[in-house]
Amino acid sequence: MKGNNEQDVVLLKGNEAIAKAAYRYGYDAFFGYPITPQSEVLETLAIDKPWETTGMVVLQAESEVASINMVYAAGASGKCSMTSSSSPGVALMQEGISFMAGCGIPGLIVSVGRGGPGLGTIQPGQADYNQAVYGGGNGDYHCIVLAPASVQEMADFMGLAKELMFKWRAVVIILSDGAIGQMMEKVVLPPYQPRRTDEEIRQQCPWATNGLGLPGRKSNIMTSLEMDAPAMEQLNLAMERKYAQIQQEEVRCECIETDDADYVVVAYGISARIAQSAVQRLRKEGVKVGMLRPITLWPFPEQQLQQLGAQCKAILTVEASQGQMVRDVRMAVEGRCPVHFYGRSGGMIPSPTEVYDKLRAIIQ
Amino acid sequence: MKGNNEQDVVLLKGNEAIAKAAYRYGYDAFFGYPITPQSEVLETLAIDKPWETTGMVVLQAESEVASINMVYAAGASGKCSMTSSSSPGVALMQEGISFMAGCGIPGLIVSVGRGGPGLGTIQPGQADYNQAVYGGGNGDYHCIVLAPASVQEMADFMGLAKELMFKWRAVVIILSDGAIGQMMEKVVLPPYQPRRTDEEIRQQCPWATNGLGLPGRKSNIMTSLEMDAPAMEQLNLAMERKYAQIQQEEVRCECIETDDADYVVVAYGISARIAQSAVQRLRKEGVKVGMLRPITLWPFPEQQLQQLGAQCKAILTVEASQGQMVRDVRMAVEGRCPVHFYGRSGGMIPSPTEVYDKLRAIIQ
Amino acid sequence: MAKMKGAIVVDTERCKGCSLCTIACPFKLIRLSPTVNHKGYNFANQIDPELTCTGCTACAVVCPDGCITVYRTQMA
Amino acid sequence: MAKMKGAIVVDTERCKGCSLCTIACPFKLIRLSPTVNHKGYNFANQIDPELTCTGCTACAVVCPDGCITVYRTQMA
Amino acid sequence: MPELTINLKNMTEEIIISGFGGQGVLSMGKIIAYAGIMEDKQVSWMPAYGPEQRGGTANVTVIISDDTICSPILNEFDTAIVLNQPSLDRFEPLVKPGGTIIYDSYGIITPPRRADVTVYCINAMEEAAKMSNAKVFNMLLLGGLLKVRPIATVDDVVRGLRKALPERHHNLIPMNEEAVRRGMDIIRKMN
Amino acid sequence: MPELTINLKNMTEEIIISGFGGQGVLSMGKIIAYAGIMEDKQVSWMPAYGPEQRGGTANVTVIISDDTICSPILNEFDTAIVLNQPSLDRFEPLVKPGGTIIYDSYGIITPPRRADVTVYCINAMEEAAKMSNAKVFNMLLLGGLLKVRPIATVDDVVRGLRKALPERHHNLIPMNEEAVRRGMDIIRKMN
Amino acid sequence: MTREDIIKQENKVAGRPSLMNDMPMHYCPGCSHGVVHKIVAELIDEMNLQDKTIGICPVGCAVFAYRYLDIDWVEAAHGRAPACASALNRLWPEHLVFTYQGDGDLGCIGTAETIHALNRGENITIIFINNAIYGMTGGQMAPTTLMGQKTATCPYGREADLHGYPLHMTDIAATLEGTAYVSRQAVDTVAHIRAAKRAIRKAFENSLAKKGSNLVEIVATCSSGWKLTPAKANEWMAENMLPYYPLGDLKDKA
Amino acid sequence: MTREDIIKQENKVAGRPSLMNDMPMHYCPGCSHGVVHKIVAELIDEMNLQDKTIGICPVGCAVFAYRYLDIDWVEAAHGRAPACASALNRLWPEHLVFTYQGDGDLGCIGTAETIHALNRGENITIIFINNAIYGMTGGQMAPTTLMGQKTATCPYGREADLHGYPLHMTDIAATLEGTAYVSRQAVDTVAHIRAAKRAIRKAFENSLAKKGSNLVEIVATCSSGWKLTPAKANEWMAENMLPYYPLGDLKDKA
Numbered sequence A, B: 001m002k003g004n005n006e007q008d009v010v011l012l013k014g015n016e017a018i019a020k021a022a023y024r025y026g027y028d029a030f031f032g033y034p035i036t037p038q039s040e041v042l043e044t045l046a047i048d049k050p051w052e053t054t055g056m057v058v059l060q061a062e063s064e065v066a067s068i069n070m071v072y073a074a075g076a077s078g079k080c081s082m083t084s085s086s087s088p089g090v091a092l093m094q095e096g097i098s099f100m101a102g103c104g105i106p107g108l109i110v111s112v113g114r115g116g117p118g119l120g121t122i123q124p125g126q127a128d129y130n131q132a133v134y135g136g137g138n139g140d141y142h143c144i145v146l147a148p149a150s151v152q153e154m155a156d157f158m159g160l161a162k163e164l165m166f167k168w169r170a171v172v173i174i175l176s177d178g179a180i181g182q183m184m185e186k187v188v189l190p191p192y193q194p195r196r197t198d199e200e201i202r203q204q205c206p207w208a209t210n211g212l213g214l215p216g217r218k219s220n221i222m223t224s225l226e227m228d229a230p231a232m233e234q235l236n237l238a239m240e241r242k243y244a245q246i247q248q249e250e251v252r253c254e255c256i257e258t259d260d261a262d263y264v265v266v267a268y269g270i271s272a273r274i275a276q277s278a279v280q281r282l283r284k285e286g287v288k289v290g291m292l293r294p295i296t297l298w299p300f301p302e303q304q305l306q307q308l309g310a311q312c313k314a315i316l317t318v319e320a321s322q323g324q325m326v327r328d329v330r331m332a333v334e335g336r337c338p339v340h341f342y343g344r345s346g347g348m349i350p351s352p353t354e355v356y357d358k359l360r361a362i363i364q
Numbered sequence C, D: 001m002a003k004m005k006g007a008i009v010v011d012t013e014r015c016k017g018c019s020l021c022t023i024a025c026p027f028k029l030i031r032l033s034p035t036v037n038h039k040g041y042n043f044a045n046q047i048d049p050e051l052t053c054t055g056c057t058a059c060a061v062v063c064p065d066g067c068i069t070v071y072r073t074q075m076a
Numbered sequence E, F: 001m002p003e004l005t006i007n008l009k010n011m012t013e014e015i016i017i018s019g020f021g022g023q024g025v026l027s028m029g030k031i032i033a034y035a036g037i038m039e040d041k042q043v044s045w046m047p048a049y050g051p052e053q054r055g056g057t058a059n060v061t062v063i064i065s066d067d068t069i070c071s072p073i074l075n076e077f078d079t080a081i082v083l084n085q086p087s088l089d090r091f092e093p094l095v096k097p098g099g100t101i102i103y104d105s106y107g108i109i110t111p112p113r114r115a116d117v118t119v120y121c122i123n124a125m126e127e128a129a130k131m132s133n134a135k136v137f138n139m140l141l142l143g144g145l146l147k148v149r150p151i152a153t154v155d156d157v158v159r160g161l162r163k164a165l166p167e168r169h170h171n172l173i174p175m176n177e178e179a180v181r182r183g184m185d186i187i188r189k190m191n
Numbered sequence G, H: 001m002t003r004e005d006i007i008k009q010e011n012k013v014a015g016r017p018s019l020m021n022d023m024p025m026h027y028c029p030g031c032s033h034g035v036v037h038k039i040v041a042e043l044i045d046e047m048n049l050q051d052k053t054i055g056i057c058p059v060g061c062a063v064f065a066y067r068y069l070d071i072d073w074v075e076a077a078h079g080r081a082p083a084c085a086s087a088l089n090r091l092w093p094e095h096l097v098f099t100y101q102g103d104g105d106l107g108c109i110g111t112a113e114t115i116h117a118l119n120r121g122e123n124i125t126i127i128f129i130n131n132a133i134y135g136m137t138g139g140q141m142a143p144t145t146l147m148g149q150k151t152a153t154c155p156y157g158r159e160a161d162l163h164g165y166p167l168h169m170t171d172i173a174a175t176l177e178g179t180a181y182v183s184r185q186a187v188d189t190v191a192h193i194r195a196a197k198r199a200i201r202k203a204f205e206n207s208l209a210k211k212g213s214n215l216v217e218i219v220a221t222c223s224s225g226w227k228l229t230p231a232k233a234n235e236w237m238a239e240n241m242l243p244y245y246p247l248g249d250l251k252d253k254a
């Protein structure tokens, strides 16, 4: 191997990368239930047996409802834990996600989307954007949503997710899809990071419900319940402040040749890769096209889009759905320029040619 | 009793009105699980025993997950059925709702909101707007969302819901809140409508999976599964067309003195009642303030708001949340005029004075 | 064995007047007061002029709200 | 009782070559063909030159894919 | 509707009734609301709900109005009927100037002190004990209320009861009417 | 990196391999991808997944490129390796003009007819039977591919195998190398 | 006498049941699901219930059962078939309502729905295909996977400490007051298939007679999940599954 | 000797356990929850486990248990406490992990989580407060509500046809391979309270000794839900509940 250290470059499915990155980044636990197209996450962990090496706990739960509540409790006690699932499985987690958000419990959900609604198809889809970004749990809350566009990012975002979930006491969702979950690419896996010791947890998570340090402190309680409405409102306002800060600090996106762009494509994940083909082709043809790829879907790169909205002649949003993120694009652009949409759904993925054609049609 | 026929005017809680309207409108079944602040729906049905009169089935399910799947099957077989729940209970229904939407199964969910996230508080809240309007189930789908603002509307919308769910083979959500669920008001209950006979069901729901008419027809199958992505996409496109038609035909809202309004308050449900106090007060003070009360939250009165956006100096959205519907208002207004927000959350409800003050601040 | 003498102290503001201690006491030494505490409950009171209480702790054991402290000593 | 004669017809395009019928036949009259059907399966075939088959239906009963039709008649 | 109209015209009366759970606070509110309906008024009845009322206080906001009722949840009231000290402590400051406070002396240790509201006392608990019928307690209170805030007639109350009560309890109506009238008698102005 | 670079410069090769489940289609794709990695190329491997492959066809799209790979899912291919009739029927029209089709005659009843692509036949099934080792079937195919589309060297394949296979199977590598070389020998151009 | 003399329409004694259509089944070769489908098709036909039956498919390999039997079907969400059946039983009391569920569907994610429907005594039949694995998703551990058995998610064999114990849902069902008939059967041999059919018939009859809930477990094979040939799978089942899940009626109220 | 001679710190023989703080409990007068809280507080104290315990609260009247006992607590979603406990058991293997759940929480919405945690043999203790009703939400029917018993959702009494049968979760628990100790106790009398405490102690000890899962059911009262005085509630329980839910150990593996 040339450029890279041969030891570390491997060919992995996105789902496998998630699993291997999990124990390398020192995750404490995985709880999950099989569902296509992400079962390889649990299967890879089962084969690699990290419980014998890093001590990571791996448990096949009885359902997605159980999984998310295991993640809830694990996070409550200061552990770094995760689950993974796909569309209907994630739907079942909504109550648990809302509980986690309500308590400020760190945890990761890897959502490998297929085409919906209902059972739909198991082919790749991005129609779970609303599910991840707007939730479906009750109440005012947000999850930090990361959208990887490559197997490498599947691995890397496991590290980012760990950092963010503890920094903000937030639920992180890695919103992927069947294509990125199932495809293999080269990936450089991270070096092993040790799991945190009890002492580190005690110091870094003084709020955690694990008994450590008692009776030298008040007992820790992890609850989202507050019967007293004025007190509950204060909790909500504190959450709002946290969310506002996250929106300030954690927006991530990739801007490709947007500086001089007359037209910009907005796409994330697998659609971004596809759209990029079309953008490159048009650039070669001399059209000033750029691409904005949101990496965090929440917080959403609103400011960047506001700016592009003022600069561009038109924006095209491409999704493997009937149009979900496009609403956020429209909201950010607020009429500054037309926002078009191209999407495929039900397990179909837009093709580079389709995106090219759509862009050409807009340009004319 | 004067204006009304004395027989029919009663004093009822919103939740009781839902229950009594259900069997009067000829609903076939209720499946539900207790949760504050809506347990009176099931309790009222248990007391009134409609199974002995109209034949309506009433069943306390083992959970909200079971409830929604009972509604799913009942609707699949052509029956008019419903459930009711509150915030975290509705979160648990998201998979089932997505399945219903995916199959085009008629059914009603009454969602009586409290303050969230998580367990939150049991006091009234409107922070489940996203949950109802954007779902949390997987895939591209919509539910028709009705927002009653009085006990009378709780009763009336039961009739409307029945009509809409069969007209469109759609999931209808009545999005109420703890205040409207718990408060008593005068209400005129509808006259008894008989439940449909088997023969009527056979004729009106030829798609229903109940065996009726076999072997004279192809067997009916109710499924959201379609492994073949191109076929699944066609199903999605057909759903999109249906949704577009619903957006054309079913938008409902109440416009109060908006014709000449310089300022408009947008609010639904309990917040609309409260905001109306403030609007009336300002009108008396000579300020040209109006109110738009969306009755359907989906489809959302976008056109009406576009128009008002062009006409007004500013729009104020009032919600008992940290701001959820306001996004849809912004999306519709698309920068035509400033959109402000006032909200209380966590079980707190905005007061007329607060809304008045906020409006005054905007006007200055 | 020397005879035991007991006495109890009821946290009357905490007491909810459930009466379970009055039933549990083998000597029926506890009564609910006719007056109410701040929360509106007729709280429990030991009526034991003859020091019949043996400090058996039954009342404390059954009290759901942990309102009763029992003291016991050998009769002098 | 008169002796029964049977014969089977295999829907070879439907057959998946699972071989369960070959095991179930008490007289081992069914074999999988060396050639494959369109789907690529070595389908089942009755090899019964001596008309040993009694039409007992065992093969049809066990066939998971309902590929076997059994005919039976009394020996003439 | 002039033939039946009573003395409050174009009125809106915003009432809070608050006491311990089990004192009949909610059903008293309901009877008031029903009486309002008999006058063809708009009414709303909004309880404090949920488990926090367990053993604690119960309260209900009742609004009777000639106009559409906007908010059923209020921050201030025309009239407060308070049956114990915590309720008085909480709601005394929330009565509008010129408003009314009615309390039952049994549950009240420190009576209301505000000078800008009219304060009435009614010994309903005592009276109910005298009548050896705890059930009429809230009817006595209601009578007191109607005396000082004639938002409905006794007739309305009786008609309302007829609607509110299941047929099998209609035999209790005369006793209740009696209690309402008694309540009108025993209420006393305190300031 | 000129010292090791082989004949395709600034190349992108988009390959579909399709056959029955169990024919080693997926792992063949993986070995090609690994060989690409050895050349420090970008690679992607995208299978058709899910239960519909049960008993049906399996296929995988492999892309080897000097550039970043945008879409791992393709509508047309440079090269198609097809191992049965349904696969040929499905993918023959999707090969780009000037592209390559490689088929194994065992599974193919009607061979490819397109004139604007180069068609190769390799009797890998037969050869594997001759070597009495069904496991080398896909290595033979791989050899054939490398012969006509030299996207990687045999050396790369061997190094790739070393990475792809668990240590305990490294003893099989020589046999596989042998099969690759054999595959290079037996592939025949058909048009 | 020649084959041609025998193969005449009037001599037909066995074949695909008339309720089962031509659609080729998606199951792997030798899969037990197919056999059970046939039994069910025959019974509905024999009992003349085509227009009075509602079948409920699971999420699992049998998700497509609705393609093969010409009756009306509802496809339930994973594990929720018993909730669906409960609703249908109450709304269509004269109908035969049955669910068809795998071990993952019935005994894992659907544990609550299964137990509560049975304990409510819903007049339904649950057909429970126990193949000790998640067939559809590619061979993961099921609640019924045997100790030591290897699956995709316990590749070194099921261990109590890591994975807990196999769950005996049928035994639990038999203890519930709401169940009328609970039986465990298999479909590996002609005799077993005939017995299984008798059991399902009794269950259907009970359902129609409103005697309460009925559950028939079918100990089944999954050659793909087990990575065995269909023939070997039957053998493995007889050797390993049947001792652990012994056949017979566990409860018969009648 | 006077009262004053007796009431001295050194003579104190019973009182509120030290782990139970001053916060007044929100329970109704006479509620069994309070008694069980005291037992649990005493045991954690006696076993010296304050810094090695994680308690898991249910959704139910005991939702606020976390306010009263000075240990670390996780408030679970309705029914999911056993899933929470499973995660915590595996991540904190040296800790005492226990759940405290009502009948609705454990035996209705949480049926699957309860059965699977127990059957996995998680080294946890489940304390199951069976008051045959939904206390918190205002007295609706629970899975354990007795036949004929009146609740807000079966106001004319529980009937099999409409509401199904009471569910015996503890009996099911005893049949599961993963459970080490399963017991049914009550807290209506001093003797029962002492026995209940012994049972919970054994369960705690088993959990720490990694012997498997433990479940202690407490047959309890809910005077508010039952609309009885606390004293009458105890009587009703003894007369009606105990015959149906008899006390004693159902399983003891040790």
Ligand SMILES: Cc1ncc(C[n+]2csc(CCOP(=O)(O)OP(=O)(O)O)c2C)c(N)n1
Residues within 6 Å of the ligand: A033, A034, A035, A036, A064, A088, A089, A092, G058, G059, G060, G061, G062, G078, G101, G102, G103, G104, G105, G106, G129, G131, G133, G134, G135, G136, G137, G142, G222
């Ligand atoms: C909510 C949800 N979770 C998970 C899945 C994925 N899934 C599909 S089938 C299945 C298990 C099937 O196993 P089993 O019930 O034993 O049926 P079998 O295929 O073995 O017949 C799972 C987990 C799903 N579709 N929905």
Ligand SMILES: Cc1ncc(C[n+]2csc(CCOP(=O)(O)OP(=O)(O)O)c2C)c(N)n1
Residues within 6 Å of the ligand: B033, B034, B035, B036, B064, B088, B089, B092, H058, H059, H060, H061, H062, H078, H101, H102, H103, H104, H105, H106, H129, H131, H133, H134, H135, H136, H137, H142, H222
């Ligand atoms: C998902 C969900 N469904 C329903 C509820 C409402 N709820 C709160 S407590 C409870 C039942 C409590 O009964 P039980 O578990 O028996 O406890 P108890 O109050 O009797 O001690 C219910 C249904 C909820 N909070 N969350």
Ligand code: SF4
Residues within 6 Å of the ligand: C006, C007, C008, C024, C025, C026, C027, C028, C029, C030, C046, C052, C053, C054, C055, C056, C057, C058, C059, C060, C070
């Ligand atoms: S300690 Fe015993 S004797 Fe004394 S009051 Fe309490 S119960 Fe009665």
Ligand code: SF4
Residues within 6 Å of the ligand: C010, C014, C015, C016, C017, C018, C019, C020, C021, C022, C043, C044, C062, C063, C064, C065, C066, C067, C068, H030
């Ligand atoms: S048992 Fe406790 S709460 Fe009940 S009356 Fe006695 S002291 Fe009061």
Ligand code: SF4
Residues within 6 Å of the ligand: D006, D007, D008, D024, D025, D026, D027, D028, D029, D030, D046, D052, D053, D054, D055, D056, D057, D058, D059, D060, D070
């Ligand atoms: S009918 Fe009987 S004898 Fe004839 S082939 Fe089939 S199994 Fe063999």
Ligand code: SF4
Residues within 6 Å of the ligand: D010, D014, D015, D016, D017, D018, D019, D020, D021, D022, D043, D044, D062, D063, D064, D065, D066, D067, D068, G030
């Ligand atoms: S049992 Fe059926 S599918 Fe299997 S080999 Fe025989 S005929 Fe073919």
Ligand code: SF4
Residues within 6 Å of the ligand: G026, G027, G028, G030, G031, G032, G033, G061, G131, G135, G136, G221, G222, G223, G224, G225
């Ligand atoms: S995977 Fe198993 S259960 Fe599914 S069809 Fe194949 S053999 Fe049958």
Ligand code: SF4
Residues within 6 Å of the ligand: H026, H027, H028, H030, H031, H032, H033, H061, H131, H135, H136, H221, H222, H223, H224, H225
């Ligand atoms: S409602 Fe019942 S369980 Fe809840 S606190 Fe009151 S008595 Fe206890």
Ligand SMILES: [Mg+2]
Residues within 6 Å of the ligand: G060, G102, G103, G104, G129, G130, G131, G132, G133, G134, G135, G142
């Ligand atoms: Mg299975």
Ligand SMILES: [Mg+2]
Residues within 6 Å of the ligand: H060, H102, H103, H104, H129, H130, H131, H132, H133, H134, H135, H142
């Ligand atoms: Mg209970």
